Amino acid sequence: MKRIATAVAAVMLLSACGGDPLSGGGNNNNPAPTDTVVVGSANFPESTVLAEIYAQALAAKGIKVSKKLNIGNRELYFKGVQDGSIDLIPEYTGVLLKYVNKEAPEVGPDEVYTALKKSLPQGLTVLDKSAAEDKDAVVVTKQIAAQYSLKTIEDLSPYCKDLVFGGPPEFQNRPDGLPGLKAKYNCEFKQFKALDVGGPVTVAGLKDNAVQAADLFTTDAAIKANEFVVLDDPKNVFAAQNVVPLINEKKASQQIRDTLNAISKKLDTKVLLDLNQKLASPDKPEPEKVAKEWLASAGI
Amino acid sequence: MGGWLFDPAHWSGPTGVPVRLLEHLGYTLVTLLIAAVIAVPLGAFVGHTGKGGFVVVGLSNALRALPTTAVLILVVLWAGLGDFPVYVALVLLAIPPIMAGTYAGIRAVDPVAVDAARGVGMRESGVLLQVEIPNALPLIYGGFRGAALQVVATATIAAYTGAGGLGRLVFDGLALQEFGQMLAGAVLVALLAVLVDLGFAGLQRLTVSPGLRPVGTGGKR
Amino acid sequence: MTWIFENWDRFWEVTEVHLRLSAVPVLIGFVLSIPLGWLASRSATARAILFPVANILFTIPSIALIVITPVLIGAKILDEINVIVPLVIYTIALMVRSVADALASVPGHVTAAANAMGYRPLRRFLTVDFPLALPVTIAGLRVATVSNISMVSVGALVGLGGYGQLFTEGYQTDNSAKVFAGLIGTVVLAVLADGLLLLLGRVLTPWARTGR
Numbered sequence: 001m002k003r004i005a006t007a008v009a010a011v012m013l014l015s016a017c018g019g020d021p022l023s024g025g026g027n028n029n030n031p032a033p034t035d036t037v038v039v040g041s042a043n044f045p046e047s048t049v050l051a052e053i054y055a056q057a058l059a060a061k062g063i064k065v066s067k068k069l070n071i072g073n074r075e076l077y078f079k080g081v082q083d084g085s086i087d088l089i090p091e092y093t094g095v096l097l098k099y100v101n102k103e104a105p106e107v108g109p110d111e112v113y114t115a116l117k118k119s120l121p122q123g124l125t126v127l128d129k130s131a132a133e134d135k136d137a138v139v140v141t142k143q144i145a146a147q148y149s150l151k152t153i154e155d156l157s158p159y160c161k162d163l164v165f166g167g168p169p170e171f172q173n174r175p176d177g178l179p180g181l182k183a184k185y186n187c188e189f190k191q192f193k194a195l196d197v198g199g200p201v202t203v204a205g206l207k208d209n210a211v212q213a214a215d216l217f218t219t220d221a222a223i224k225a226n227e228f229v230v231l232d233d234p235k236n237v238f239a240a241q242n243v244v245p246l247i248n249e250k251k252a253s254q255q256i257r258d259t260l261n262a263i264s265k266k267l268d269t270k271v272l273l274d275l276n277q278k279l280a281s282p283d284k285p286e287p288e289k290v291a292k293e294w295l296a297s298a299g300i
Numbered sequence: 301m302g303g304w305l306f307d308p309a310h311w312s313g314p315t316g317v318p319v320r321l322l323e324h325l326g327y328t329l330v331t332l333l334i335a336a337v338i339a340v341p342l343g344a345f346v347g348h349t350g351k352g353g354f355v356v357v358g359l360s361n362a363l364r365a366l367p368t369t370a371v372l373i374l375v376v377l378w379a380g381l382g383d384f385p386v387y388v389a390l391v392l393l394a395i396p397p398i399m400a401g402t403y404a405g406i407r408a409v410d411p412v413a414v415d416a417a418r419g420v421g422m423r424e425s426g427v428l429l430q431v432e433i434p435n436a437l438p439l440i441y442g443g444f445r446g447a448a449l450q451v452v453a454t455a456t457i458a459a460y461t462g463a464g465g466l467g468r469l470v471f472d473g474l475a476l477q478e479f480g481q482m483l484a485g486a487v488l489v490a491l492l493a494v495l496v497d498l499g500f501a502g503l504q505r506l507t508v509s510p511g512l513r514p515v516g517t518g519g520k521r
Numbered sequence: 522m523t524w525i526f527e528n529w530d531r532f533w534e535v536t537e538v539h540l541r542l543s544a545v546p547v548l549i550g551f552v553l554s555i556p557l558g559w560l561a562s563r564s565a566t567a568r569a570i571l572f573p574v575a576n577i578l579f580t581i582p583s584i585a586l587i588v589i590t591p592v593l594i595g596a597k598i599l600d601e602i603n604v605i606v607p608l609v610i611y612t613i614a615l616m617v618r619s620v621a622d623a624l625a626s627v628p629g630h631v632t633a634a635a636n637a638m639g640y641r642p643l644r645r646f647l648t649v650d651f652p653l654a655l656p657v658t659i660a661g662l663r664v665a666t667v668s669n670i671s672m673v674s675v676g677a678l679v680g681l682g683g684y685g686q687l688f689t690e691g692y693q694t695d696n697s698a699k700v701f702a703g704l705i706g707t708v709v710l711a712v713l714a715d716g717l718l719l720l721l722g723r724v725l726t727p728w729a730r731t732g733r
Contacts, residue, residue, distance in 0.1 A: 043693065044693060045690075045693055068680060069686075070677070070680060070690055070693075071599065071680030072474075072475075072679055075475060075476060075477040076474070076475075076679060077598075079597075079598050080599050080680075083598070085597045085598065085599040086599070168475065169471060169472040169476060170475045172472075172476070173476050191314060192315075194459075194475070195462050196462070196692075196693070197693070199692070199695075200377070200692070200693070201381060201461060201692075204380055205462075210381060279694060280694070280695075284695075284696040284698065284699070288531075361712075362708070362712075364667055364668075364671075365671065365707065365708045365711035365712060367671045367674045367684070367685075367688070367703075367707045368671070369674050369675065369685065369688050370674065370688050370700055370704040371704070373688050373691065373692045373700050374704070377692070378697065449576070449579065449580055453579065453582055453583075456582035457582070457675070460678065467582070470582060470585050474588055474679070479592060482585055483585070486582055486589070490577050490580045493577075494576075494577065497576075
């Protein structure tokens with residue numbers, strides 16, 4: 001009997017070591033008390049560093065913040081925004097608009113923003129947009145661009161059927177993905193390879209010629225580092241994509257709005273390029289640190 | 301799921317279900333082959349000589365603790381995309397059960413039989429190949445079948461780094477939030493595992509001496 | 522390795538989550554597998570149903586089960602239960618056979634003696650059968666635990682915590698040091714858990730230690 005008691009105690013000790021289930025903060029995925037703002041991010045580094053910036057700025061103002069970073073793509077995390085698991089997440093106007101309204105025709109930054117505000121489901125809203133823009137783009141290597149004399153996606157369209165395209169799996173379905181390229185440029189690729197979300201795998205895929213064209217983000221440091229060529233998009237398959245905070249209206253207190261709007265004022269495309277450059281630097285700093293440094297330098 | 305799975309469009313072309321099934325089967329069989337080449341001689345040698353059993357068990361346990369996802373990612377970051385990282389990760393996964401099964405099988409061979417073989421003048425290699433291994437086959441097969449189940453299930457993860465196989469259905473389904481596709485992937489993996497296991501069971505029936513089959517009802521299998 | 526030291530807070534936070542997400546399913550799954558295993562050890566029909574089902578369950582890819590769970594149980598997508606339920610299922614699938622084999626291996630003459638001494642069924646189970654079945658059960662528990670610890674990482678693919686977060690983040694930023702840190706964490710956790718269970722087994726079965 002004594003041995004059984006010892007064993008039970010040991011087992012309980014082991015499970016108790018699992019941590020306090022009520023500890024807030026950090027990526028522990030437990031329901032946080034209701035006055036906490038849960039900040040989420042998508043599954044790519046730029047989204048994470050933006051989320052860190054929002055979170056740290058709010059925390060500095062004394063607001064209770066809990067982070068759930070690196071969740072997945074919008075198809076996955078948007079459910080979390082809708083069911084209240086996530087209160088705040090950095091978003092991009094154009095893509096988000098196309099997500100909530102597939103047929104949305106707007107392309108310019110202001111029209112997209114206005115249309116977005118109108119199209120979001122009840123209970124969700126976006127705050128002020130920033131000048132910072134990060135668009136999806138069709139990217140090719142310098143060699144391919146030279147080989148086919150490519151400057152725009154239009155130049156690429158006659159060759160699409162012989163080429164392999166790489167991008168995140170969702171690119172196959174999104175209206176501003178393969179279907180958009182087909183509709184506006186009559187470009188249908190020979191094959192689509194599901195790689196990652198504009199990350200190292202996609203970059204490697206381009207370099208190794210596993211894919212001849214790929215979906216990368218315009219602020220990706222790898223584009224300059226590898227001398228990739230971003231093809232112009234005259235027919236605007238990719239609408240304006242300004243960084244904007246998507247927030248649960250119930251949690252959007254005036255203080256939070258002011259803090260986040262102040263950040264949006266300071267964000268521009270150059271800042272995004274800079275942040276991505278830092279994240280990709282050889283010593284691979286953590287997004288938390290990069291965000292902290294930027295907030296300090298921006299005087300927030 | 302029925303909707304996605306029974307849609308004929310999903311069965312044709314270079315990314316159709318049959319292609320993914322074959323890719324997945326390919327990963328499994330090649331992995332088992334490579335793992336066998338490494339694990340069977342190791343397990344047999346240690347089992348036969350009786351020395352280093354501790355190493356076999358320790359190595360087995362250590363490899364079992366390796367998270368396959370991490371190994372896959374590390375090899376991709378180091379060696380690039382393609383099938384090589386998939387094989388490294390899956391082979392490391394398959395080695396422990398095969399090695400442990402071989403080792404256990406050889407250790408469990410009736411010492412009387414081994415002694416008799418030596419008594420009639422067989423060389424050590426003969427003892428190993430003609431007495432120990434044939435007698436150890438049931439447990440060796442057990443190791444292979446256990447490994448096969450794990451490999452089939454885990455090969456699904458390879459799709460995370462862009463590889464093919466049924467995992468593509470699961471990950472693409474996840475990215476597109478298409479549950480039909482995801483379920484189809486999961487069900488097909490389970491089905492493939494059952495088929496591979498049946499295949500091994502058939503092979504076992506053919507190659508294992510009838511004298512070694514469990515007598516009477518049930519047995520441990 | 523240096524990543525761990527430089528980012529100790531994050532590493533520890535991730536470890537806590539991973540530990541919780543592996544320990545809870547092992548405990549729940551173990552407890553639930555005892556009655557099922559008991560049934561399988563007593564009845565050939567139960568065995569004929571439970572064992573194949575367990576085998577098949579184990580071949581369902583963890584990522585698929587983790588993603589389907591919120592739909593099946595109506596949980597929110599980021600709830601931890603979405604990882605706990607699949608892992609409980611896998612643990613039961615693994616442990617049912619262990620428990621069944623373990624109970625079946627209890628020598629018949631011992632249980633007969635206990636019955637003859639007047640032990641009631643439940644008392645006999647708790648104080649005779651179960652303790653004697655412990656060695657084999659714990660062997661199964663060790664495999665289930667290490668397996669769980671490895672599988673928790675898959676949850677990161679849908680945003681859940683644990684060392685898997687370090688894998689996915691490291692992958693996205695081409696940071697092998699981070700992935701490696703998570704790998705070390707996982708292996709160390711597995712080795713520690715395995716060792717702990719081994720020790721527990723030794724402590725609980727003093728009679729097995731005599732006469733090596």
